[in-house]
Amino acid sequence: MYATNYHRASSVEDAVKLASSNDEAKYLSGGQTLLPTMKQRLAAPSDLVDLRHVSDMKGISVSGGSIRIGAATTHAEVAKSSEIASACPGLAHLAAHIGDPHVRHMGTIGGSIANNDPAADYPAGLVALNATIVTNKRSIGADDFFTGMFDTALEDGELIVAVEIKAPSKSGYAKFPNPASRYAMTGVFVAKHGDGSVRVAVTGAGSDGVFRQADMEQALASDFSAGAIDGVTVDDSELMSDIHASSAYRANLVKVMAKRAVAAAG
Amino acid sequence: MANVSMTVNGRSVSGQCEDRTLLVQFIRENLGLTGTHVGCDTSQCGACVVHVDGKAVKSCTMLAAQADGSEVVTIEGLASGGELHPVQAAFREHHGLQCGFCTPGMIMSAVDMIQRHGGRLDEKTVRQELEGNICRCTGYHNIVKAVLDAASKMGDGTKVAAE
Ligand SMILES: Cc1cc2nc3c(=O)[nH]c(=O)nc-3n(C[C@H](O)[C@H](O)[C@H](O)COP(=O)(O)OP(=O)(O)OC[C@H]3O[C@@H](n4cnc5c(N)ncnc54)[C@H](O)[C@@H]3O)c2cc1C
Ligand code: FES
Ligand code: FES
Numbered sequence: 039m040y041a042t043n044y045h046r047a048s049s050v051e052d053a054v055k056l057a058s059s060n061d062e063a064k065y066l067s068g069g070q071t072l073l074p075t076m077k078q079r080l081a082a083p084s085d086l087v088d089l090r091h092v093s094d095m096k097g098i099s100v101s102g103g104s105i106r107i108g109a110a111t112t113h114a115e116v117a118k119s120s121e122i123a124s125a126c127p128g129l130a131h132l133a134a135h136i137g138d139p140h141v142r143h144m145g146t147i148g149g150s151i152a153n154n155d156p157a158a159d160y161p162a163g164l165v166a167l168n169a170t171i172v173t174n175k176r177s178i179g180a181d182d183f184f185t186g187m188f189d190t191a192l193e194d195g196e197l198i199v200a201v202e203i204k205a206p207s208k209s210g211y212a213k214f215p216n217p218a219s220r221y222a223m224t225g226v227f228v229a230k231h232g233d234g235s236v237r238v239a240v241t242g243a244g245s246d247g248v249f250r251q252a253d254m255e256q257a258l259a260s261d262f263s264a265g266a267i268d269g270v271t272v273d274d275s276e277l278m279s280d281i282h283a284s285s286a287y288r289a290n291l292v293k294v295m296a297k298r299a300v301a302a303a304g
Numbered sequence: 305m306a307n308v309s310m311t312v313n314g315r316s317v318s319g320q321c322e323d324r325t326l327l328v329q330f331i332r333e334n335l336g337l338t339g340t341h342v343g344c345d346t347s348q349c350g351a352c353v354v355h356v357d358g359k360a361v362k363s364c365t366m367l368a369a370q371a372d373g374s375e376v377v378t379i380e381g382l383a384s385g386g387e388l389h390p391v392q393a394a395f396r397e398h399h400g401l402q403c404g405f406c407t408p409g410m411i412m413s414a415v416d417m418i419q420r421h422g423g424r425l426d427e428k429t430v431r432q433e434l435e436g437n438i439c440r441c442t443g444y445h446n447i448v449k450a451v452l453d454a455a456s457k458m459g460d461g462t463k464v465a466a467e
Contacts, residue, residue: 044306044323044369066370073365074347076324086323088370114359138436139416140350143359144366219348220435 039073040082047087050094050199054174056087058195065089065197067110067149070141095148095199100125103205103232109148109198117142128209128227128303132163135213137220148198154247156187156278157221161248163211165239166227170202177202187247206231208262210303212295213242216282223283224291226251228299230262238296243288245278254296264297306369312337313381321368328352330368331378339379339408343438350437353409353416354378360416362436379408382415391415391454400450402441413437414451418458425455 044066047053057063064083066072067090075081089095095110100121107116116122117134136142136150136159150160151171164171164180171178174197183191192198206229213225222242230236236258238251257266274289283291306325309318312335319334331337331354342364343351352364355377382389391414394400401407417433418425430451431444439447 039324039326041322042324044367046369046372066367069365069367069370070347073326073367077345077347077364086367090370138350139413139433140353140360140362140436141347143361 039076040079042076042083043085045085045087047089047092049092050174050197053087053089053092054195054197056085057197060085063087063195065149065152067152068112068141068145069149070137070145071149071153071155089146089148089197098122100205105203105205107147107201107203109200110146111148113137113142113145113147113150114139116147125205126167126203126209128206128211128229128299129163129167129203131302132159132211132213132225132227135159135211135215135220147201151183151201152190152192152198154184154186154188154190155221156244156247157216157219157223157242159211159213159222159225159241162222162225162227162239162241164201164203165248165250166229166237167203167206167209168229168231168237171198172200172202173198181250184248187245189247204232208303210299210301212298212302214291214295224288224295226292226295226299228254228258228296228303230258230303235259236262238299240292240296243277243292245276249276251292251296258300262300262303264300267293267296267300306372308368308372310371310373311375313377323367323369325368326364327354327356327366327368327371327376328363330371331363331376334368337378337380341405341408343405343409348436348438349406349409350413351406351409353412353437355412355416358419360413377412379412382411389415390457391418391451394450394454394457395447398446398450398453400442400447406437406439406442410434410437410439410447414454417451418455421455423455423459425452427452430455 063085066086096108113133123130208230211227213222224243225241238254253270272289274285277285279285341351343349347365
């Protein structure tokens, strides 16, 4: 790891100010992506602004169907929250299956979505749930936030403060984990919303990151059952092909995981 | 340079290190506690697991400066008065180690797992929860047996204590 300067932020304003004082500064949340990248010398921020002590960015609140998760809330906290488990069980399940217990104790929702790894779990959840990403400057809808592989709508120095979700009437997530890394080789999140619409978001498979599967959304809106997906054909031309799986294999996984997610949503 | 102070195994310690110093380096090199191991440089093996403020974390994936002000427990902090911790005793009893390289991380992870699940641990859960710990020689069978045995001996009391 190259040398860096560590700063501990005490508030949202403090964090933004610390980060803006140097071009090469980066926010450090759980560090479960950034520190391994720095150890490999693939990133060399001059300054690190630690977000773990910013109390406004931590914790979960649920009231009247509105869920707010602070950006520095860990995967373990989301996984074990009884409020999330009842308001949005699919999201609790998703968080409980990220990496391993040690990664979940440190890694955070804000860090995961800021990084937007094409195989990360949260992007699928937030897109299917039509979440709103709240930053220090504005609110961004999930459809507009995830702009491509490792790419987001965040501007330089913009800080994610929280994620807001309207509790869906049904939610389910199923992933086929890469047996070595546990990242999604394909993960599908299915959410049925209060107005009857259904959103299906896929991670791990798309060659440009998370995407929505419109044909499945239509089929499930009229019949919310695993069988409704049988007739849908998944086009593999935009899917990833790598040493882990071909695009055709992933296309099949999209369908299988979508069915499991619907079954889990009940 | 960072001035870092923390409680390690119940003892207040402080020291100076570079801001980029990993917690595991601080523990091994500044404090001389070499029971915590480094088995990879990709944050995947779990040989470096310690407890920070009561939670199992990979000390190779945290800066010492991040742990400033925290309470840290390493493998050296488990035994008390010459008595092995029940998880250590179970690993010995069930032949849960061969070369022992992964063992400190395995044991710290197991203690964390038992604290979180108490008497409700079953084999499937133990295997799932060992996802972040890699052993290259024992095979996981005896490790799982040791964790289950320790969990049943430690009983439900641990669950209450942890919450
Ligand atoms: C062994 C291992 C297995 C893993 N398995 C999985 C898995 O199965 N599924 C999965 O989804 N992930 C997995 N991960 C990644 C893990 O979930 C990370 O925690 C997550 O991707 C990054 O979150 P973090 O809080 O650690 O962020 P950090 O590493 O601290 O930061 C990541 C990036 O986001 C930026 N950032 C952080 N917080 C903010 C913010 N609030 N506003 C703006 N920018 C911010 C940082 O500057 C940095 O560029 C794994 C990681 C490891 C080490
Ligand atoms: S040394 Fe920390 S995970 Fe391998
Ligand atoms: S006992 Fe040798 S690596 Fe686990």
